[in-house]
Amino acid sequence: MFSTRDMPSPSSIFSAYASMTASIMLLRSMANELVPQPIRGYLYNTFGYLIRPRSQTLTLIIEESTGIARNQVYDSAEAYLSTRVSPENERLKISKSAKEKKLTVRLEKGEKVVDCFNGACFKWRFICAESEKNNPNDHSNNSISVRSEKRSFELSFPKKYKEMVLDSYLPFILDKAREMKDEERVLKMHTLNTSYCYSGVKWDSINLEHPSTFETLAMEPELKNAVIEDLDRFVKRKEFYKRVGRAWKRGYLLYGPPGTGKSSLIAAMANYLKFDVFDLELGSIVRDSDLRKLLLATANRSILVIEDIDCSVDLPERRHGDHGRKQADVQAHRASDGRMQLTLSGLLNFIDGLWSSCGDERIIIFTTNHKERLDPALLRPGRMDMHIHMSYCSYQGFKILASNYLETSSDHPLFGEVEGLIEDIQITPAQVAEELMKNEDPEATLEGFVKLLKRKKMEGDVCENSTPDKAEPTRQQSKRRKVGCKQKRGKSNSGVHVTQIRTRRMRGCSL
Numbered sequence: 001m002f003s004t005r006d007m008p009s010p011s012s013i014f015s016a017y018a019s020m021t022a023s024i025m026l027l028r029s030m031a032n033e034l035v036p037q038p039i040r041g042y043l044y045n046t047f048g049y050l051i052r053p054r055s056q057t058l059t060l061i062i063e064e065s066t067g068i069a070r071n072q073v074y075d076s077a078e079a080y081l082s083t084r085v086s087p088e089n090e091r092l093k094i095s096k097s098a099k100e101k102k103l104t105v106r107l108e109k110g111e112k113v114v115d116c117f118n119g120a121c122f123k124w125r126f127i128c129a130e131s132e133k134n135n136p137n138d139h140s141n142n143s144i145s146v147r148s149e150k151r152s153f154e155l156s157f158p159k160k161y162k163e164m165v166l167d168s169y170l171p172f173i174l175d176k177a178r179e180m181k182d183e184e185r186v187l188k189m190h191t192l193n194t195s196y197c198y199s200g201v202k203w204d205s206i207n208l209e210h211p212s213t214f215e216t217l218a219m220e221p222e223l224k225n226a227v228i229e230d231l232d233r234f235v236k237r238k239e240f241y242k243r244v245g246r247a248w249k250r251g252y253l254l255y256g257p258p259g260t261g262k263s264s265l266i267a268a269m270a271n272y273l274k275f276d277v278f279d280l281e282l283g284s285i286v287r288d289s290d291l292r293k294l295l296l297a298t299a300n301r302s303i304l305v306i307e308d309i310d311c312s313v314d315l316p317e318r319r320h321g322d323h324g325r326k327q328a329d330v331q332a333h334r335a336s337d338g339r340m341q342l343t344l345s346g347l348l349n350f351i352d353g354l355w356s357s358c359g360d361e362r363i364i365i366f367t368t369n370h371k372e373r374l375d376p377a378l379l380r381p382g383r384m385d386m387h388i389h390m391s392y393c394s395y396q397g398f399k400i401l402a403s404n405y406l407e408t409s410s411d412h413p414l415f416g417e418v419e420g421l422i423e424d425i426q427i428t429p430a431q432v433a434e435e436l437m438k439n440e441d442p443e444a445t446l447e448g449f450v451k452l453l454k455r456k457k458m459e460g461d462v463c464e465n466s467t468p469d470k471a472e473p474t475r476q477q478s479k480r481r482k483v484g485c486k487q488k489r490g491k492s493n494s495g496v497h498v499t500q501i502r503t504r505r506m507r508g509c510s511l
């Protein structure tokens, strides 16, 4: 037990502290005299951590560039943090270029943002260090100094979140920034410009402002979902394509009568994926070297479209058997008018070979009104991954168009009549759309539309060749289907076959 008598008095504590401080100062001045500065610096740097208080905070420095290349983390953080500004911020930068759709907000020097993710909070600070240097290339006496700015972000957080930041938070920011960039992106439509007489054909681009989306497309919901799922799977499978040693590309064949939405579907796919479109009009290409150059000039994350493939290339192999298909390259073929034309097999071989291996995330789409006229080279396994049949308008399709054009829902009394008629009639979505635009009054428009359907039925414009059953997911199923309609179907096909489903099935079959 201690008694108050044993406890040191405040004056003795003070004198002990004073003598200890004096001893430390004495030791330090002796050390300063005895130990040279470089060694002292080394000792402090090596063992200093033992005497410095340990911080529980980790700060990451994210600089604008890493050498010559821009730092992707910096760019992503800059875009992401622009969505995280708060009323606490006092100074922000604002800008908009001619190409951008919205105003851009950026943090100003020294501004801070606190962002919470998965229950943890992260502090961000924007740093902009200005410096002035003499121009190293200017050797004159009165050289002008160059001002430069070194921009960076500081990201501070408790050390225990280090793994979370590196494994989840920063990847999340990279993804978010990419999404934002995609949203902002103005899609381009590249078409051929043949006016370059001496340097061959070139791509010219304009903004793609086609309003078609999957929401506005009149397609059977099952088919639409199948296409969307296929696209989603494709863009997610970078690693898969690498692992199995395949080029990261996907081919779609869209076939069906004019006005059934093939081009609209292409625009919807481009809008959905935010991919540019390259519209390759083969009829405008004379030399095979031009074709190669054009194909190699297409960008990653793009859709290469070849419309009406049955009309756009001469198909000598169909006349001369399999011989033509063996060629390994695009071959020029002289047509009756003396112009050089291209062979389909050559084009396909080039697309499968060099073109595929030179890029990533490529989609190629062929369209035709006559699938039965297509060369088997196009339909052979591995060429077109999905065959999509765009067919006449079904009741489901009509409902989508009516809701788009008339803003009416399916409880309108005339919808029942339309349902009873439309499945038996060959009417394309383009025709339906045209009818629905004729009048601003939904009532009068629907009455007119029902009259048109009745007239078509009377005139016998009935659906002779609507597809007898639904999606054609396998070869076996497509074979089975062909048994009943040999004359109308083409040769055996490959790929996943999907077709518009008409709710009440008719006799006959489609292409």
Ligand SMILES: Nc1ncnc2c1ncn2[C@@H]1O[C@H](COP(=O)(O)OP(=O)(O)OP(=O)(O)O)[C@@H](O)[C@H]1O
Pocket (backbone or CB within 6 Å): 216, 217, 218, 219, 256, 257, 258, 259, 260, 261, 262, 263, 264, 265, 368, 369, 390, 428, 429, 430, 431, 433
């Ligand atoms: N399935 C559809 N859904 C919505 N609108 C459609 C659909 N099909 C056609 N349309 C309308 O008809 C117009 C023409 O359609 P589109 O050009 O897509 O047909 P297509 O199948 O490409 O025809 P073609 O074989 O002649 O090239 C479109 O601009 C659109 O307004």
Ligand SMILES: [Mg+2]
Pocket (backbone or CB within 6 Å): 262, 263, 264, 307, 367
């Ligand atoms: Mg078209």
